[in-house]
Amino acid sequence: MTAAAELGTTPPRAMRRDRWWARAWQDGVEPLLGFAIVIAAWQAGSSLSGVPKVLFPSPADVVWALLDLFNTGILVEYVKLSLLHYLTGVAIGALAGVALGLAIASNRRVSDLLMPLVNFTYAIVEVAWIPLLILWWGYGPSIIIVAVAYVVASPLVHNVVTGVLSVPPVYGRAIRSLGGGSWSVLREVTLPAILPSVFNGVRVGAGFGFRALIFAEMIAQQEGVGYLIFTSAATQQTARTVAGMVVMGVLWLFLDRVYLRPLERASVERWGLTSDAGER
Amino acid sequence: MELSGLSSPVKIAVRGLTIDYPGAAPAERQRVLDGVDIDLHDGEFLCVVGPSGCGKSTLISAIAGFLTPEAGSISLDGKRVQGPGADRGVVFQEYALLPWRSVLDNVALGLKIRGMRREEREAKARHFLELVGLADVAAKYPHQLSGGMKQRAAVARTLTSEPEIVLMDEPFAAIDAQNRLILQEEVLRLWSTLGLTILFVTHSVDEAVFLGDRVIVMAPHPGRVASVVAVDIPRERRRWPAIGSDPDFIRLRDDVLARVRAEHGARRQ
Ligand SMILES: Nc1ncnc2c1ncn2[C@@H]1O[C@H](COP(=O)(O)OP(=O)(O)OP(=O)(O)O)[C@@H](O)[C@H]1O
Numbered sequence: 417m418t419a420a421a422e423l424g425t426t427p428p429r430a431m432r433r434d435r436w437w438a439r440a441w442q443d444g445v446e447p448l449l450g451f452a453i454v455i456a457a458w459q460a461g462s463s464l465s466g467v468p469k470v471l472f473p474s475p476a477d478v479v480w481a482l483l484d485l486f487n488t489g490i491l492v493e494y495v496k497l498s499l500l501h502y503l504t505g506v507a508i509g510a511l512a513g514v515a516l517g518l519a520i521a522s523n524r525r526v527s528d529l530l531m532p533l534v535n536f537t538y539a540i541v542e543v544a545w546i547p548l549l550i551l552w553w554g555y556g557p558s559i560i561i562v563a564v565a566y567v568v569a570s571p572l573v574h575n576v577v578t579g580v581l582s583v584p585p586v587y588g589r590a591i592r593s594l595g596g597g598s599w600s601v602l603r604e605v606t607l608p609a610i611l612p613s614v615f616n617g618v619r620v621g622a623g624f625g626f627r628a629l630i631f632a633e634m635i636a637q638q639e640g641v642g643y644l645i646f647t648s649a650a651t652q653q654t655a656r657t658v659a660g661m662v663v664m665g666v667l668w669l670f671l672d673r674v675y676l677r678p679l680e681r682a683s684v685e686r687w688g689l690t691s692d693a694g695e696r
Numbered sequence: 697m698e699l700s701g702l703s704s705p706v707k708i709a710v711r712g713l714t715i716d717y718p719g720a721a722p723a724e725r726q727r728v729l730d731g732v733d734i735d736l737h738d739g740e741f742l743c744v745v746g747p748s749g750c751g752k753s754t755l756i757s758a759i760a761g762f763l764t765p766e767a768g769s770i771s772l773d774g775k776r777v778q779g780p781g782a783d784r785g786v787v788f789q790e791y792a793l794l795p796w797r798s799v800l801d802n803v804a805l806g807l808k809i810r811g812m813r814r815e816e817r818e819a820k821a822r823h824f825l826e827l828v829g830l831a832d833v834a835a836k837y838p839h840q841l842s843g844g845m846k847q848r849a850a851v852a853r854t855l856t857s858e859p860e861i862v863l864m865d866e867p868f869a870a871i872d873a874q875n876r877l878i879l880q881e882e883v884l885r886l887w888s889t890l891g892l893t894i895l896f897v898t899h900s901v902d903e904a905v906f907l908g909d910r911v912i913v914m915a916p917h918p919g920r921v922a923s924v925v926a927v928d929i930p931r932e933r934r935r936w937p938a939i940g941s942d943p944d945f946i947r948l949r950d951d952v953l954a955r956v957r958a959e960h961g962a963r964r965q
């Protein structure tokens with residue numbers, strides 16, 4: 417995270433003192449510096465090159481487009497819808513992936529039956545399903561949600577299966593010798609033990625799911641951030657398209673920082689799972 | 697084979713216990729225990745020693761109910777054992793404390809599974825944590841404890857469920873020599889104050905003779921009972937380090953050691 421942490425146990429004296437301005441620079445300014453450089457270069461490029469705005473809007477144009485979108489209420493409306501569909505899809509996909517993974521890992525016969533199917537569908541990208549779904553259900557949010565859920569669930573199944581199979585059997589034996597049955601083993605051992613792999617799987621899946629969201633909205637929806645990006649370009653409102661892209665990036669940073677990372681840290685670090693879960 | 701002279705009733709009766717492990721191919725099927733007979737009496741401290749791979753852990757797993765015998769039977773108070781249960785508590789070498797639960801929750805786990813109310817089970821768990829000297833780490837998580845503390849917590853967890861018998865599979869094998877002696881004394885103290893019945897597997901002949909009323913020596917390939925040695929050293933003399941120079945202790949230890957050595961690498965026929 418911070419430079420001091422990367423340097424190991426004995427940071428140089430100047431850093432150990434940790435002046436507030438040094439910390440503010442590290443945490444607040446440095447991460448934004450990259451953005452500032454890109455924006456400056458972009459502004460310079462667009463004003464010096466003389467390419468028409470329709471093809472190459474400047475940062476200022478994009479800011480105006482954002483303000484305009486905000487004032488008309490479209491931005492808030494679309495972001496809300498995109499987020500709602502996205503989070504619903506992630507939740508459904510996470511539940512489905514965990515349930516399917518548990519079923520596969522718990523029983524040899526279920527595994528023989530389902531695993532080839534899961535591997536097969538894993539290879540079919542969500543985009544390939546969308547035309548078919550449109551044919552069946554027409555345009556609408558259900559397609560978006562299904563596309564996101566699908567993308568989240570399919571890698572998660574693998575994570576859950578390997579997670580369950582790597583739980584040391586001695587935990588289950590301990591529970592049974594304390595009088596517990598399969599249900600207690602699931603609740604007290606299997607579910608908590610696979611939590612890190614579930615978080616990991618959901619985090620990876622959520623990244624792909626976010627792309628799936630935008631893509632599905634572009635082709636199967638008439639609202640949302642993806643639709644905004646696509647339809648604005650089609651109507652030559654290029655600044656709006658770029659504004660949509662910026663919103664997309666900011667949304668992802670927000671989701672990752674606010675939900676995914678803290679969630680992962682909270683459980684995994686407190687239990688010391690990073691260091692000794694693998695202990696026999 | 698029984699030299700017990702023990703008057704108390706038999707708690708666990710193992711009769712003709714035969715266990716196979718399936719190999720990769722049917723031909724590789726391996727007989728790990730072959731016709732094992734053992735009586736564990738009520739209130740007894742029975743130790744099992746034997747060369748590595750002779751099936752000591754397999755014996756514990758079978759009595760705990762994790763394995764299905766090929767032939768023979770195991771009964772507790774005359775009732776045939778089928779599958780694991782809270783009447784046979786197990787202390788594992790690898791502790792098996794749940795990393796995602798605090799020490800207190802780990803120790804209260806058996807009571808929680810039984811459906812006891814939170815305040816009630818925590819009070820009881822605290823009582824047993826106190827007995828093993830861990831009252832002040834109740835809120836910690838297992839990874840924050842030393843090996844010795846983890847094993848104390850694991851013992852407390854098993855005892856909290858008040859099992860009929862306690863099975864211990866090399867519980868102190870991973871613990872340093874100094875703490876190991878302390879834990880041996882403590883397990884003896886718990887055994888006598890709580891009136892426990894214990895089957896204790898160990899690699900260490902010293903440990904077995906220090907702890908046991910009797911010591912069973914097992915032979916390998918396939919695993920079976922080679923001999924049973926009664927340890928007639930009065931309980932009040934079982935203190936470290938004094939017992940190390942006790943002539944009776946030395947005599948018995950050398951006797952058991954010779955029997956284990958004789959079995960080392962032995963193979964029937
Ligand atoms: N799950 C298993 N599958 C197949 N064979 C096994 C399995 N567990 C143990 N064995 C074999 O059974 C035999 C007895 O193993 P066991 O673990 O009971 O021995 P042990 O006396 O406890 O040894 P140690 O003193 O090293 O702990 C060994 O030959 C071992 O290779």
Ligand SMILES: [Mg+2]
Binds near residue numbers: 752753866
């Ligand atoms: Mg063993």
